[in-house]
Amino acid sequence: MSARDAALHFSKILTAAGHKALFAGGCVRDKLLGHEPKDYDIATSATPEEVIALFPGGNEVGAHFGVVICKFHGEAVEIATFRTDGSYRDGRRPDSVTFSTPAEDAKRRDFTINGLFEDPESGEIIDFVEGLADLESRVLRAIGNPAERFQEDALRLLRAVRFSTRLGFSIEGKTLSAIREHAGLLEKISPERIRDEFSRIITGPNRRKGIELLIDTGLMPFIVPEFLATIGCEQPPEWHPEGDVYTHTCIMLEMLQPDAPLDLCLGVLLHDIAKPPTRTFDEEANRIRFNGHDAMGATMATEILQRLKYPNSIIEAATTMVARHMQFMNVQQMRTAKLKRFMAEPTFEKEMELHRVDCGSSNGFTDNYEFLLAKAEEFAAQPLIPAPFVTGRDLIDMGMKPGPAFKEILESIQTEQLEGKLRDRDEALSLAHQLAEKSE
Known part of the structure; x- marks a missing residue:
């Protein structure tokens, strides 16, 4: 059972009950672009009450706006009554709706390419807003007056950037001007809704273009205003011949794999977020420095991602990448135990990708990256952090009480184990006794 089968x-x-029913919006657009629609929406002349009568299990999540969600064999389909929206005083949702006709329903939608209908039986495309022409021209155009569309729902400002970058469409001139003019409307939108659209932009295959468009349209100050300071923040040319921090970050985003996960994309975006506030000029060495930008960056990244209401798991992963990205320059000097601990971090594989694009977008050095690849192969036969030979229970059985020395002894024994200097538990216990005696 496919989503389309459920919608049909x-x-x-x-239709059999005497109502008009048309596929609407994104599913029509995606099919015409040759993409498999992820879900289907139906626009109908049936009222929510009539929809519920036909499909008693329907969920009236938006019945006030004429929307009912129905499921068939696990596939959810949104069924919405043709409507005309009233005023939007909160910049998010209409104060009232009036059930209307397909033509009126199309005119209330955001962009022409999303205002198309398809007759499920015949496959005929019904176009009241010249969306077919814009699809053919690969143009994103607001329906009717762009300013009115954005004032109705300010999230459409971000949706414009998302559709433009994900589909590779240019934004029509009047629509683009209206985005710039009304960027401040984003202040009306909740952090959660901004976060969700921003996440779709930054994980899209044209994420660099998305970030550049957010800057160009004036939307970024309402998402990650701290990022604006990277523009014009110059770097040492011997390490960063590509230019300022902004250019460096944009190139990194472009170099990521198309399916890069959200936490990695955010880690790349924010990895140098603290370079502007930590930038100093070392007169003696005659060079720019950013001392401590990794630690400060992790703090700033946490604040930014918390403000946007990201889940704790995403925040922790992204900020770990930011905090650790400068440690890659020291990996060849690390003791084996420290290196194994470094590589055992859950985000290590993503950090490797961040390091790859960090170097590839700047100095081009790959020696540390290649060193870590070789070490990963060398260490592959056994767990990086094997089960410890000695545990806290062993120390307690030896008569020790938990305390600072307790933790130090366990860490020292684990270090020797990771270095390959302890062959078995007996040798580890012997070392534990020696260290315990010294700590008394």
Whole structure:
């Protein structure tokens, strides 16, 4: 059972009951672009009450706005009554709706490419807003007056950037001007809604273009205003011939794999976020420095991602990458135990990708990256951090009481184990006794 099969099931029942039912919006757009739609929406002449009567299990999540979600064999389909929206005083949702016609319903939507309908039976495309022409021209155009569309729902400002970058469409001139003019409307939008659109932009295959467009349209100050300071923040040319921190970061985003996960994309975006506030000029060495930008960056990244209401798991992963990205320059000098601990971090593989694009976008050095690849192969036969030969229980059985020395002894024994200097538990216990005696 596909999403389309479920949508056809509902549309046939609606039609048989005497109602008009059309596929609407993104599913029509995606099909015409040759993409498999992820989900299907149906626009219908049936009222929510009539929809519920036909599909008693429907969920009236938005019945006030004419929206009912119905499921068939696990596939959810949104069924919405043709409507005309009233005023949008909160910049998010209409104060009222009036059930109307397909033509009026199309005109209330955001962009022409999202205002198309498809007859499920015949496959005919019904176009009241010249969306087919814009699809053909690969242009993103607001329906009707762009300013009115953005004032109705300011999240459309970010949706414009998302559709433009994900589909590779240019934004029509009047629409683009209206985005710039009304960027401040984003202040009306909750952090959660901004976060969700921003996440789709930064994980898209054209994420660099997305970030550049957020800067160009004036939307970035309402998302990550701290990022603006990277523009014009010059770096030592011997290490960063590509230019300022902003250019460096944009190149890194572009170099990431198309399917790079969200936490990695955020880690790349924010890895040098603290370079502007830590920038100093070393007169003696005649060079720019950013001392401590990794530690400060992790703090700033945490504040930014918390402000945008990201889940703790995403925040922890992204900020770990920011905090540790400068440690890669020292990996060849690390003792084996420290290196294994460094490589055992859950985010290590993503950090490797961050390091790859960090170097590839600047000095081009790959020696540390290649060293770590070789070490990963060398260490592959056994767990990086094997089960310890000695545990806290062993120390307690020896008569020790938990305390600072307790932790130091366990760490010292683990270090020797990771270095390969302890062959078995007996040798580890012997060392534990020696260290315990010294600590008394």
